[in-house]
Amino acid sequence: MKTVVVTGGNGSIGAAIAKRMQKSGYNVVITYFSNKEAAEDLQKNFGFYAVKCDVKDEKEVKEAFKEVHKKFGKIYALINCAGIALKQKVITDVTKEEFENLFAVNVTGTFNCIKEALPDMISEKRGRIINVSSVWGVVGGSCEVAYSATKGAINSLTKALAREVGLSGVTVNAVAPGFIDTKMNAHLSEEDKKDFCDGLSVPRVGTPEEVAEAVAFLMENAYVTGQILSVDGGM
Incomplete structure (x- = not known):
């Protein structure tokens, strides 16, 4: 059974x-930084x-992947979902520490x-890397400048790495979610949500499961690489 690592799982x-x-038949490893209870519930209920x-700590990452290798052997796919955001604010209110921490975690x-x-x-001549970006990395978001910059960097990394490892049988893509029903967006008012959705071709909030389906498509397609697949309701 092929092993998939989902960071921020x-x-x-x-x-x-x-x-x-x-559901697709992979052996799944998730990493977590906080909310240990949620991770343990997933481990208990889904195996x-x-x-x-x-993820921003190189030593911790090395130790975590060493543990995965020891238990399951080689990794077939990596899905980079670990990330953080700031509350919306203008760039002049973002501190240097906040900016650097965003890049440390996300990039x-x-x-x-x-x-x-x-x-x-590379050694197996096959594999998948899928990065979870954001629509703000594509179009940029007002009062989300620092966050947008990190996701833009991830998009560039995705495209460049796809060129670098294509001959090794590895595809590298990203999904760019729009407004998705997540804990990260839970602080928004119903009015804010409506204002955002009114500008979409599909005027509603997306679901995490719809993002997961986009990831599943990229996992199964060996001829799609270097792409940023938007899951945004048609912004």
Whole structure:
């Protein structure tokens, strides 16, 4: 059975992706940084293997992947879902520490995990890397400048790495969710949600399961690489 690692697998989108990967027949490993209870519930109820890991910490990432390798052998696919955001605010109100921490988790964290998983894929001449980006990484978001910058970096990383490892049988893609029903968006008022959705071709909030279906498509297609697949209701 092929092993898939889903970072941030205890979050709303990460958990939906992990469940969808299990449905497709993969052995699923999830990583988590906080909310240990949610990770343990997923491990208990779905049989995922949960590993605590701060993705921005290179040493922790190495230890986590070492544990996965020891228990399951080589990794077939890596789905980078671990990430953080700030509350909406203008760029002049974002501190240097907040900006750097966003990049440390969202970008450096993605880089750290890719470095540990990719050698398995290259040696096997097959594999999948799927990064969870955001529509703000494509179009940019007002009062989301720092977050948008991290997701734009992930999109560029995705496209460049796809060119680098294509001859090794590895595909690299990203999904770019729009407004999805997650804990990250739970603080928004119903009026804010309606205002956002009114501008969409499909005027409603998306679900984590719909993002997971996009990931499943990319997992099964060997001729799609270097793409940023928007799951945004038609912005």
